[in-house]
Amino acid sequence: xxxxxxxxxxxxxxxxxxxxxxxxxxxxxxxxxxxxxxxxxxxxxxxxxxxxxxxxxxxxxxxxxxxxxxxxxxxxxxxxxxxxxxxxxxxxxxxxxxxxxxxxxxxxxxxxxxxxxxxxxxxxxxxxxxxxxxxxxxxxxxxxxxxxxxxxxxxxxxxxxxxxxxxxxxxxxxxxxxxxxxxxxxxxxxxxxxxxxxxxxxxxxxxxxxxxxxxxxxxxxxxxxxxxxxxxxxxxxxxxxxxxxxxxxxxxxxxxxxxxxxxxxx
Amino acid sequence: xxxxxxxxxxxxxxxxxxxxxxxxxxxxxxxxxxxxxxxxxxxxxxxxxxxxxxxxxxxxxxxxxxxxxxxxxxxxxxxxxxxxxxxxxxxxxxxxxxxxxxxxxxxxxxxxxxxxxxxxxxxxxxxxxxxxxxxxxxxxxxxxxxxxxxxxxxxxxxxxxxxxxxxxxxxxxxxxxxxxxxxxxxxxxxxxxxxxxxxxxxxxxxxxxxxxxxxxxxxxxxxxxxxxxxxxxxxxxxxxxxxxxxxxxxxxxxxxxxxxxxxxxxxxxxxxxxxxxxxxxxxxxxxxxxxxxxxxxxxxxxxxxxxxxxxxxxxxxxxxxxxxxxxxxxxxxxxxxxxx
Numbered sequence: 250x251x252x253x254x255x256x257x258x259x260x261x262x263x264x265x266x267x268x269x270x271x272x273x274x275x276x277x278x279x280x281x282x283x284x285x286x287x288x289x290x291x292x293x294x295x296x297x298x299x300x301x302x303x304x305x306x307x308x309x310x311x312x313x314x315x316x317x318x319x320x321x322x323x324x325x326x327x328x329x330x331x332x333x334x335x336x337x338x339x340x341x342x343x344x345x346x347x348x349x350x351x352x353x354x355x356x357x358x359x360x361x362x363x364x365x366x367x368x369x370x371x372x373x374x375x376x377x378x379x380x381x382x383x384x385x386x387x388x389x390x391x392x393x394x395x396x397x398x399x400x401x402x403x404x405x406x407x408x409x410x411x412x413x414x415x416x417x418x419x420x421x422x423x424x425x426x427x428x429x430x431x432x433x434x435x436x437x438x439x440x441x442x443x444x445x446x447x448x449x450x451x452x453x454x455x456x457x458x459x460x461x462x463x464x465x466x467x468x469x470x471x472x473x474x475x476x477x478x479x480x481x482x483x484x485x486x487x488x489x490x491x492x493x494x495x496x497x498x499x500x501x502x503x504x505x506x507x508x509x510x511x512x513x514x515x
Numbered sequence: 516x517x518x519x520x521x522x523x524x525x526x527x528x529x530x531x532x533x534x535x536x537x538x539x540x541x542x543x544x545x546x547x548x549x550x551x552x553x554x555x556x557x558x559x560x561x562x563x564x565x566x567x568x569x570x571x572x573x574x575x576x577x578x579x580x581x582x583x584x585x586x587x588x589x590x591x592x593x594x595x596x597x598x599x600x601x602x603x604x605x606x607x608x609x610x611x612x613x614x615x616x617x618x619x620x621x622x623x624x625x626x627x628x629x630x631x632x633x634x635x636x637x638x639x640x641x642x643x644x645x646x647x648x649x650x651x652x653x654x655x656x657x658x659x660x661x662x663x664x665x666x667x668x669x670x671x672x673x674x675x676x677x678x679x680x681x682x683x684x685x686x687x688x689x690x691x692x693x694x695x696x697x698x699x700x701x702x703x704x705x706x707x708x709x710x711x712x713x714x715x716x717x718x719x720x721x722x723x724x725x726x727x728x729x730x731x732x733x734x735x736x737x738x739x740x741x742x743x744x745x746x747x748x749x750x751x752x753x754x755x756x757x758x759x760x761x762x763x764x765x766x767x768x769x770x771x772x773x774x775x776x777x778x779x780x781x782x783x784x785x786x787x788x789x790x791x792x793x794x795x796x797x798x799x800x801x802x803x804x805x806x807x808x809x810x811x812x813x814x815x816x817x818x819x820x821x822x823x824x825x826x827x828x829x830x831x832x833x834x835x836x837x838x839x840x841x842x843x844x845x846x847x848x849x850x851x852x853x854x855x
Contacts, residue, residue, distance in 0.1 A: 367661045367768050367770065369768070369769070370770070370771050370772065370793035370794070371793055371794065373771065373793070373794060374794040424849060427845045427848060427849055428845075428849070430841070430845070431841040431842055431845055434841055438834035438837065441830075441834065442831060442834065445831075446794050446795075446796060447793055447794050447805075448805070449623065449796070449803065449807070449820045449822045450623075450822070451830055451831070452614070452830075454555060454563055454567045456556045459552050459553075459555055459556040460556055462552055463549050463552045463556070466545055466548060466549050466552070467549065469545065470542065470545050470546070470549075473541065473542065473545075474542065477538045478538070503556075507556060507557065
């Protein structure tokens with residue numbers, strides 16, 4: 250077994266340990282279990298970061314091109330955001346969705362082709378780092394916003410409207426979109442600048458570009474409806490879910506269904 | 516100066532202005548742009564141009580620009596404190612203005628050159644001949660490949676009689692026994708650019724993978740047979756009375772392609788030499804030259820794209836403003852200042 254697989258399995262094991270502790274039945278020990286889950290999550294994050302460094306060294310370039318590397322970055326972004334929310338705002342509401350999302354993503358990573366592939370000429374650019382990192386940390390924020398939206402909708406069965414728990418969920422989802430939206434904007438605009446260097450046009454209505462614009466517009470609509478029309482709670486949760494469906498299609502679906510200049514991103 | 520009477524026309528103008536600056540109109544237009552973009556993304560490629568360059572899509576964008584302009588003016592005169600929001604929305608207008616400039620005035624076309632040839636014009640997609648404003652001479656063109664693999668090689672083996680199909684990664688000298696049959700396959704040699712020399716010996720013309728081939732040995736009850744199998748010519752892979760077919764799956768990958776050019780400008784004192792490659796275009800006198808193509812069958816031939824786009828800079832200025840505006844909008848919301 251090579252070093253990549255060993256570190257990957259170590260990261261996955263720690264994340265799995267975290268999953269076991271958040272899955273423990275709700276009891277008086279729940280805060281303790283959550284704290285242990287957090288330590289496991291941190292352990293997984295450590296190995297995850299080491300794996301990134303190793304992959305970078307092995308490939309001799311930023312590891313952001315294959316589906317394996319993209320999922321690695323996405324799941325890394327999810328855990329990073331969890332600790333960001335924890336240290337800045339002492340918010341632990343993201344623990345369960347973070348662990349579940351990271352386990353789903355790591356499951357896909359274990360099945361993905363791990364071969365280091367040579368870069369096509371268009372991908373050999375300094376723009377790749379800022380374009381991909383901002384996009385995928387943005388996607389991580391939007392994935393978490395969607396998960397929190399789902400939890401909000403499910404929690405309405407337990408809590409009445411106006412309950413503080415629902416307000417925290419709604420506010421967290423909004424904060425995540427406020428982080429994710431500028432990040433995908435940076436990703437989209439740097440991608441456009443890069444396209445201008447590589448292909449001679451800053452916007453070519455390639456399916457991937459068009460879908461990324463649609464995703465951006467859906468979140469722009471989310472923000473405007475929330476600020477100008479007071480769409481909070483249920484409506485906001487549904488919009489966060491809709492936005493992430495658009496995100497998911499832009500990230501994965503378009504590569505397989507709509508061929509274009511970005512077809513190498515399979 | 517204070518007006519003595521309010522004209523009935525003022526009411527109409529106010530209502531028209533309120534309509535133009537209405538967020539409801541913004542929501543409808545954003546929804547229309549989303550729907551139109553989805554339609555444009557899913558229709559076949561040859562119809563996309565009709566959607567995104569159609570009068571109705573341009574009309575929606577124009578209406579959106581008017582709405583955004585009215586909203587920005589309202590914001591500036593209504594509440595001067597929302598600077599970041601105004602910058603963000605104005606940035607979208609700048610981007611749309613830049614796109615309009617590109618749409619109206621950008622010109623792009625191809626230049627195909629052999630080594631030693633020169634060009635001072637480019638031909639646009641419409642067939643118009645446009646001057647470059649300088650002379651371009653192709654000194655040298657080079658095509659670089661990723662190192663050819665020394666194995667393992669992707670080998671497909673198909674047996675007609677038993678219907679067995681199997682894909683294997685085989686290294687040089689490695690023998691593979693095809694399950695459920697008496698056949699075995701061994702890769703014995705690899706030539707990245709196969710050719711036969713005058714003595715009819717297999718040699719490699721170059722180290723570039725221009726005609727990759729492997730020599731395989733098939734052993735079965737019928738005996739053994741050596742055969743060259745070519746990645747680009749799968750028709751040569753049938754062996755052993757036509758029962759066994761071996762395919763070599765290999766797609767050589769280009770690392771980079773570069774054109775070394777010399778630019779001569781009658782108005783400039785000196786000519787200069789520069790390299791153009793993918794992601795490294797050459798900019799001179801408002802024209803950008805991109806490395807776009809090559810032809811494997813014509814060594815020393817390059818295809819460059821010439822683009823003169825006065826709107827691109829405006830669009831990028833809009834991008835910078837947009838990012839600054841968004842960060843200015845959301846950072847204070849995420850990290851509000853503590854009062855007192």
